[in-house]
Amino acid sequence: MNSSVIQYVEGRAIPVRGNDIDTDRIIPARYLRAITFDGLGEHAFEDDRKSNPDHPFDDPRYQGASILIANDNFGCGSSREHAPQALMRWGICAIVGESFAEIFLGNCTAMGVPCLTASTADIVKIQDAIEADPQREMAVDLKEKKMTFGDIEVDLQIAEGNRLQLIEGAWDATGMLLEGRGAVREVADKLPYVTGF
Amino acid sequence: MGQSLFHKVWDAHAVRTLPSGQTQLFIGLHLVHEVTSPQAFDMLRERGLTIAYPERTFATVDHIVPTSDVARPFADEMAEDMMVAIEENAQQFGLSFFGLDDERQGIVHVIGPELGLTQPGMTIACGDSHTSTHGAYGAIAFGIGTSQVRDVLATQCLAMDPLKVRRIEVSGTLGNGVYAKDVILNIIRNLGVKGGTGYAYEYAGSAIEAMDMEARMSVCNMSIEGGARAGYVNPDQTTYDYLQGRTYAPSGEAFDRAVSWWRSMASDADADYDDVYHLDGSALEPTVTWGITPGQALFVSEKVPALTDLPDDERDVAAEAYDYMDLKPGTAISGMPIDVAFVGSCTNSRISDLREAARVVEGHKVANSVKALVVPGSKSVLKTAESEGLHHIFEDAGFEWRGAGCSMCLAMNPDKLQGREVCASSSNRNFKGRQGSPTGRTLLMSPAMVAAAAIAGEVIDVRAM
Numbered sequence: 001m002n003s004s005v006i007q008y009v010e011g012r013a014i015p016v017r018g019n020d021i022d023t024d025r026i027i028p029a030r031y032l033r034a035i036t037f038d039g040l041g042e043h044a045f046e047d048d049r050k051s052n053p054d055h056p057f058d059d060p061r062y063q064g065a066s067i068l069i070a071n072d073n074f075g076c077g078s079s080r081e082h083a084p085q086a087l088m089r090w091g092i093c094a095i096v097g098e099s100f101a102e103i104f105l106g107n108c109t110a111m112g113v114p115c116l117t118a119s120t121a122d123i124v125k126i127q128d129a130i131e132a133d134p135q136r137e138m139a140v141d142l143k144e145k146k147m148t149f150g151d152i153e154v155d156l157q158i159a160e161g162n163r164l165q166l167i168e169g170a171w172d173a174t175g176m177l178l179e180g181r182g183a184v185r186e187v188a189d190k191l192p193y194v195t196g197f
Numbered sequence: 198m199g200q201s202l203f204h205k206v207w208d209a210h211a212v213r214t215l216p217s218g219q220t221q222l223f224i225g226l227h228l229v230h231e232v233t234s235p236q237a238f239d240m241l242r243e244r245g246l247t248i249a250y251p252e253r254t255f256a257t258v259d260h261i262v263p264t265s266d267v268a269r270p271f272a273d274e275m276a277e278d279m280m281v282a283i284e285e286n287a288q289q290f291g292l293s294f295f296g297l298d299d300e301r302q303g304i305v306h307v308i309g310p311e312l313g314l315t316q317p318g319m320t321i322a323c324g325d326s327h328t329s330t331h332g333a334y335g336a337i338a339f340g341i342g343t344s345q346v347r348d349v350l351a352t353q354c355l356a357m358d359p360l361k362v363r364r365i366e367v368s369g370t371l372g373n374g375v376y377a378k379d380v381i382l383n384i385i386r387n388l389g390v391k392g393g394t395g396y397a398y399e400y401a402g403s404a405i406e407a408m409d410m411e412a413r414m415s416v417c418n419m420s421i422e423g424g425a426r427a428g429y430v431n432p433d434q435t436t437y438d439y440l441q442g443r444t445y446a447p448s449g450e451a452f453d454r455a456v457s458w459w460r461s462m463a464s465d466a467d468a469d470y471d472d473v474y475h476l477d478g479s480a481l482e483p484t485v486t487w488g489i490t491p492g493q494a495l496f497v498s499e500k501v502p503a504l505t506d507l508p509d510d511e512r513d514v515a516a517e518a519y520d521y522m523d524l525k526p527g528t529a530i531s532g533m534p535i536d537v538a539f540v541g542s543c544t545n546s547r548i549s550d551l552r553e554a555a556r557v558v559e560g561h562k563v564a565n566s567v568k569a570l571v572v573p574g575s576k577s578v579l580k581t582a583e584s585e586g587l588h589h590i591f592e593d594a595g596f597e598w599r600g601a602g603c604s605m606c607l608a609m610n611p612d613k614l615q616g617r618e619v620c621a622s623s624s625n626r627n628f629k630g631r632q633g634s635p636t637g638r639t640l641l642m643s644p645a646m647v648a649a650a651a652i653a654g655e656v657i658d659v660r661a662m
Contacts, residue, residue, distance in 0.1 A: 019514050020390055020490050024628045028635070029608045033261060033275040035235035035282045047635035072510065073391040076424070076490075077628060078607075079326040080233065081342035102394055102426045103326055107342035161219040161358050170217060172344075174246070177352035180221050181249075183212045184354060187223045188250070191209060192458045193316055194225070197451040 003172035006112055006142065009094040011066030013138040013149070014056050015127035016045075021070065022077035023104060027086040029078075040082055041089030057090070061134040069127050070097035072120070075104025084108045094140050096147060096156065098123050109162045112171045114142055116156040126154060142167050199465025202318075202431055203362045203397045206337045206462060210320045212354060219356045225319035226336075227349045228305045229256040229292070231283040232609065233324030237346035238286040248290050250353040255314060256287045257295040259304045260609045264572050264599035267297055276610065290350075303575020303601045306330040306543040310414065311577055313443025317432035317459035322349050327543045327625065329420040332429030333413035334436055335463065337397065339426055360427065361395055361471035366402035369479030374660035376553070377412035378545060378623070378643035379484040380404065382494045384416075384476060385423040386484075389511075390492040393425025396471070399464065400430050404478030410439040411547040418544045419625050422491040431463040483659055485530050486627045486641040488518030493627075497646070497658045501528045521629055522638055523617075531656050533640070535621045537614060538569040538596075538651035539632075540644045542606035542624035546574030550623065550644040551582050555590045557648035557662055563595035564654030570597040570612070572604040596651070608633030621650035 031043045049055040056062050068087065074097045075083060084107050087095070094114045105115045118126070129149055130138070138149045140156070142163055147154045165171040188194045200208075212221040234256070241247070248254065261276040271277040280297070287294035295301040301308060306327055309315040317335035321328060326340035345355055367380055385392075398420050405413065413430045420428025430436075437456050440446040447455040482496035493515065495501070501519075503526040504512045519525065524533075540546070540554050551573065563569045571591050573579035579601055582588060588598045605612040606624040613633025614620055620632055620639050627639035640656065649659040 018517070019510070022490075022626075022628045024607075024626070024631050028630055029633075032232050033273065033279065033609060035278055036239070037236055047630045050635060073394075073424070076390060077326065077421075077626060079324060079328075079340040079342055081236075081324075081344060084342075099391060099394065101391070101424065103340050103342065103421070107344065110342060110344035110348075159358060161215075161217040161356075164217040165219075165356075168216070170215075173215075173356040174244070174348050174351050176215055177221055177348055177354045177356060180212050180354070181352070184221075184223055184249070184352065187210065187212050188353075191223070191225065192455065193319060193447075197447045197454040197458065 003112055003169050005169035006114060006166040008142065009067060009114065009140045010137060011093065012064060012135065013067040013069055013130045014062040014065035015069045015130050016056055017071060017127060019072040020076055021074050023075055023080050023083035024077055026075065026083040027080065032080060032082050037082060037085040037089065040086035044086040044090045064091065066091055066093040067138050067140060068092045068095045069123060069130065070095060071123060072098040074100050076101035079103040081107045084111055084113055088113055096140060109165060109171055110173065114158065114166050116140065116158045118147065118154050118156050122154040125152065198469045199467040201362045201399060201464040201468040201470065202335055202429060202462055203337060203360065203399065206318055206320060207359055215356055219358050221354050222320060222357050224322045224349050224353055224355060225253065226314055226321045227254040228309055228323035229254055230260060230305045230325065231258045231279045232260045233343050234286065234346055235279065235282040236343045237350060238290065240347045241350060246351045248350050251291045253353060254350065255293045256283060257302055257305055257308055258283060258297060260603045260607065262297065262602035263611050264602045264604045267600060300576050303577065304543045304546065304603055306418065307547060307574035307578065310334060310410065311575060313440055313446030316440065316446065317436060318462035322355060326421045327418050329426065329428045330414050330418040330543055332417040332420065332427055333410060335429055335432035335459065337427050337429060340421060360397040362399055363396045363472040363474060364399045364401055364470045365474045365476065367400065367404040367476045367478045368402045369404055369477050370407065371404055371478050371481065374483055374645065375481050376643040376645065377408055377415040379481050380478060381416045381419040382484040382486065382491065382641065383481055385419065385492045386494040387476065388423055388474065390422065390490050391424040393420065393423040396425050398425040398428040400428060405430055406433065409549060410435060411549040415544055419491065422625055432459045483643065483646050485646065485656055487522065487524060487530050488515065489521050489627060489629050490514060491625065491627060491641060493518055495530050497531050497656065499530065501526050501530065503527060531658060533656045534619065535567060535650050535655060536618040537620040538567055538647050539605045539620055539622045539624065540647050541572030541604045543574065544625040545623035545644045546572060546578065548578050548581050551578065551587050554644040554648040555587045557645050557659060558594045558596065558652065559590050561594055561652040563651045566654050567651050569595060569651040570599055572599045573601050575601045605632055607631065621647045621656065623647045
């Protein structure tokens with residue numbers, strides 16, 4: 001149950017532009033009709049890709065990319081973990097954006113996919129730079145909260161609790177929560193609705 | 198300085214501070230459905246874990262359930278696999294399960310309160326973003342993903358950071374034809390689809406206090422559409438009256454003791470808030486979404502906004518919405534033709550919603566060009582509606598009367614839009630492709646407005662009916 005330490009993510013990046021990209025768009029609901037997450041990667045953004053042949057997920061220049069650069073309120077809507085699972089299974093290991101919807105961010109963290117934010121200006125600058133040079137490697141440093149791309153260096157933000165979970169390898173919370181078993185019982189026994197009022 | 202309900206509930210359920218600085222939070226009620234749980238049960242098996250508090254988890258089926266033919270095996274093999282998985286998981290792990298043949302089955306957010314499982318002062322989690330619905334009862338209820346479903350099953354806890362609290366005061370009295378749905382659509386329109394990120398919304402004020410429990414549920418339900426992971430209303434006499442006599446609610450003297458504890462958990466009059474927002478409920482009109490986010494909403498008398506009417510950061514999505522919806526700025530939303538009318542979903546499928554829709558429908562016929570369906574949120578709602586003869590009103594008008602489930606809200610069952618159809622829908626999301634056709638279009642509105650649109654064949658002000 002120990003999860004791996006995630007301090008540094010390195011790889012090519014893929015810009016997916018647009019605000020309010022919801023989880024129905026990341027993975028259409030028809031692919032939730034399954035009892036595993038297997039095979040979700042190929043269906044990431046499926047309907048967006050069908051309606052836009054230039055979608056970055058189909059662009060040969062971005063195949064093999066591992067860092068997704070998103071805009072505002074990425075991952076809003078449904079709580080389906082299938083959305084980050086689809087991105088992860090496509091190859092995404094970290095996401096940097098202007099902002100994230102909260103449940104999506106929590107799901108990503110629980111899967112060991114860091115989500116970090118940067119200013120609108122920095123995100124646009126990075127998206128432009130990637131489009132100009134898609135083969136260049138990017139580095140996301142969770143310890144220093146910085147992202148580098150060529151000679152561009154950008155400050156990143158992440159909630160300290162999530163950052164510690166990731167850099168200390170504690171993003172899979174089950175083990176940690178199990179350790180508190182005795183204390184959980186004490187809290188439960190003080191709740192009137194647990195004890196029957 | 199007093200405390201808000203959010204902080205009282207949080208403090209009562211905080212187990213300890215984790216090494217990450219997050220709080221280990223005890224979850225009082227865990228609700229499970231067939232879509233987001235099978236992988237979580239698999240993870241338990243892989244790790245050799247058991248369920249820590251099986252008596253605090255209740256499971257049902259809603260998302261994939263066909264609303265016309267529930268004969269097993271389902272025509273959709275994948276849906277059948279999911280149904281079998283939850284039946285086997287519930288049995289293997291010893292969970293209470295309200296399956297298809299159980300009178301208590303229904304949409305998870307409809308049956309929780311109906312059965313009295315949802316109570317004030319609780320923490321509640323479910324692998325579904327509309328878990329915020331349960332906040333109507335003064336509970337703090339979070340939507341979670343599958344890995345967190347695993348955590349709750351294994352430990353009855355979540356690792357979380359506390360939220361800030363924004364009090365949203367809706368003053369005045371709602372006009373005739375204006376409902377809870379209109380209130381929440383306007384809150385989202387005004388504060389934005391991400392305005393609530395990092396917050397729990399506390400809904401208060403005379404317009405909220407005057408609402409019955411089902412209307413409060415519609416408001417809290419869509420908190421997540423405004424970015425707020427949780428939303429709640431402080432419990433009051435309306436809450437206690439609703440809960441009294443429900444299957445899982447305390448009874449006898451225990452009920453009286455429960456009421457005093459519930460009262461003590463409500464926000465103090467001098468509670469401190471991170472933000473306060475006011476909305477004049479008297480000024481609201483029936484409201485309809487025109488675009489591809491729930492914040493792209495209008496009074497029914499208004500016109501689709503021009504880019505120059507909108508803040509800079511909303512223009513790109515508005516341009517995308519014009520294109521997807523095939524709507525031009527300056528077009529009146531009233532008069533927009535519809536193809537499908539859907540009354541249902543965890544937002545608006547309760548008996549009061551059906552009564553309001555039936556009141557509009559009675560004595561009218563659905564327009565020839567419109568396919569219209571009514572989907573009760575639970576078997577219990579269905580039974581009550583039939584005992585009141587509502588199904589006859591709907592069927593006589595040309596609506597299809599269906600079985601309980603999530604239906605056309607999200608396209609995981611046979612109820613889907615086709616092609617470019619436009620749907621007047623009482624559900625919660627107008628995202629691209631949400632209702633099952635990758636190019637289908639959704640207009641969100643109250644059940645009464647859906648009923649009016651079904652009859653007129655186009656968006657129409659229900660107050661004119």
